Amino acid sequence: MVNRSVEVCFSPSLIHLFEPAHKIVVVIDVLRATSSICTAFAHGANSIVPVANIEDALPYRDKNYLLAGERNGVKIEDFDMGNSPFSFMGDAVKGRNIAITTTNGTQAIHAAKEAKKIVIGSFLNLDVLADCLMNQDADILCLCSGWKNKFNLEDTLLAGAVVNKLHALNKFNIDCDSALASEHLYLLAKDNLFAFLENSSHRNRLKRLNIEKDIAYCLTPNTCPVIPVLENGVLVKL
Amino acid sequence: MVNRSVEVCFSPSLIHLFEPAHKIVVVIDVLRATSSICTAFAHGANSIVPVANIEDALPYRDKNYLLAGERNGVKIEDFDMGNSPFSFMGDAVKGRNIAITTTNGTQAIHAAKEAKKIVIGSFLNLDVLADCLMNQDADILCLCSGWKNKFNLEDTLLAGAVVNKLHALNKFNIDCDSALASEHLYLLAKDNLFAFLENSSHRNRLKRLNIEKDIAYCLTPNTCPVIPVLENGVLVKL
Numbered sequence: 001m002v003n004r005s006v007e008v009c010f011s012p013s014l015i016h017l018f019e020p021a022h023k024i025v026v027v028i029d030v031l032r033a034t035s036s037i038c039t040a041f042a043h044g045a046n047s048i049v050p051v052a053n054i055e056d057a058l059p060y061r062d063k064n065y066l067l068a069g070e071r072n073g074v075k076i077e078d079f080d081m082g083n084s085p086f087s088f089m090g091d092a093v094k095g096r097n098i099a100i101t102t103t104n105g106t107q108a109i110h111a112a113k114e115a116k117k118i119v120i121g122s123f124l125n126l127d128v129l130a131d132c133l134m135n136q137d138a139d140i141l142c143l144c145s146g147w148k149n150k151f152n153l154e155d156t157l158l159a160g161a162v163v164n165k166l167h168a169l170n171k172f173n174i175d176c177d178s179a180l181a182s183e184h185l186y187l188l189a190k191d192n193l194f195a196f197l198e199n200s201s202h203r204n205r206l207k208r209l210n211i212e213k214d215i216a217y218c219l220t221p222n223t224c225p226v227i228p229v230l231e232n233g234v235l236v237k238l
Numbered sequence: 239m240v241n242r243s244v245e246v247c248f249s250p251s252l253i254h255l256f257e258p259a260h261k262i263v264v265v266i267d268v269l270r271a272t273s274s275i276c277t278a279f280a281h282g283a284n285s286i287v288p289v290a291n292i293e294d295a296l297p298y299r300d301k302n303y304l305l306a307g308e309r310n311g312v313k314i315e316d317f318d319m320g321n322s323p324f325s326f327m328g329d330a331v332k333g334r335n336i337a338i339t340t341t342n343g344t345q346a347i348h349a350a351k352e353a354k355k356i357v358i359g360s361f362l363n364l365d366v367l368a369d370c371l372m373n374q375d376a377d378i379l380c381l382c383s384g385w386k387n388k389f390n391l392e393d394t395l396l397a398g399a400v401v402n403k404l405h406a407l408n409k410f411n412i413d414c415d416s417a418l419a420s421e422h423l424y425l426l427a428k429d430n431l432f433a434f435l436e437n438s439s440h441r442n443r444l445k446r447l448n449i450e451k452d453i454a455y456c457l458t459p460n461t462c463p464v465i466p467v468l469e470n471g472v473l474v475k476l
Binding site for chain 1: 252416
């Protein structure tokens with residue numbers, strides 16, 4: 001049997017180079033969209049519609065959806081919640097449908113729309129995600145949302161964690177330098193992700209927003225063992 | 239005095255995100271274009287014209303230029319030389335003008351055309367390059383040529399080496415995750431670059447071409463203490 005491949009794409013604007021149509025794309029936006037999405041499903045949310053623009057979110061209010069979203073890290077005015085995972089917990093989301101739009105994460109989901117399948121990755125669902133990916137029959141592409149199409153460290157570390165778990169199986173080809181680099185960086189960082197990211201650009205950007213607690217939460221593995229998957233444009237729990 | 243910044247761009251197709259017009263762009267294609275260019279100037283070449291296409295190179299033959307170039311690692315038919323640095327040595331290049339076109343490196347030079355200044359980087363000229371960059375008055379952007387717009391490890395390691403040398407000065411802001419990642423990877427790899435790249439994708443691609451000797455040469459620092467700089471579309475020695 002031919003080994004499957006696992007690759008990493010560092011920017012949504014480069015995804016066309018990776019021929020996503022035949023691959024399972026793992027969309028990653030650790031700080032904070034995909035962490036918040038995993039949190040919502042772990043807390044009983046029914047569905048989440050990722051929309052690219054604020055205007056596209058507004059009509060969902062009439063359908064009794066919650067509206068969630070941020071731009072440049074700040075909650076959109078009049079929306080029910082921003083992008084903090086702590087807003088996606090408990091009774092606030094249980095049984096609810098949510099429309100979400102964010103600076104990077106939901107843009108990445110849209111960039112991946114040609115994919116064979118789209119799943120959502122974060123540190124919060126790392127182990128169940130890796131287990132799920134092992135048992136699929138297609139090549140894997142981790143898509144880092146980055147920051148406005150630039151590389152970022154936190155998404156790369158999660159991509160590296162996924163690569164590392166699949167690499168250990170000896171059933172995957174890793175002939176992709178960005179996957180190798182991600183794995184190297186993850187192995188450097190894994191014993192203290194929070195300290196490793198201390199000087200990263202997005203961490204500094206978010207420090208100004210006073211969300212250290214969000215960051216610590218988003219870097220804690222395996223607290224939300226759910227796999228959000230996109231079906232007909234809507235994220236649901238697998 | 240405001241500190242200068244040093245950033246790293248992992249793909250020529252992302253350079254527009256980095257506002258190159260006010261920056262000194264260091265174009266990097268370790269295997270092998272920028273290594274060959276440094277070699278040529280260290281061996282007395284007069285000038286090198288980087289051209290994007292094979293067709294653009296051909297008219298230079300009538301002007302007594304040497305034609306150099308490869309596609310997918312293989313020398314272009316009827317050209318004087320391919321992309322091996324060993325072709326750019328000695329009497330073959332001394333005093334000569336050269337037109338060169340390569341899969342990645344010359345494309346990256348063209349992608350950087352809006353830059354305030356373009357210089358050529360490789361391990362072969364690392365220390366003189368870093369010294370020169372320290373004494374400029376503009377922000378620095380290292381542009382990795384990559385492989386067909388994808389990230390590659392060897393260019394990233396050189397970018398990381400440049401970042402590391404500038405970082406040590408305490409006069410540079412490093413608020414760019416790709417610069418931080420490059421530096422981490424360089425520090426992991428620096429004691430044995432050759433071994434670190436053993437499994438990289440481009441290394442594997444080039445192994446098929448039987449150019450291990452080229453790779454070892456391209457990873458040896460400071461054998462060619464020259465700084466090629468682009469002036470009016472032509473590379474000359476600074």
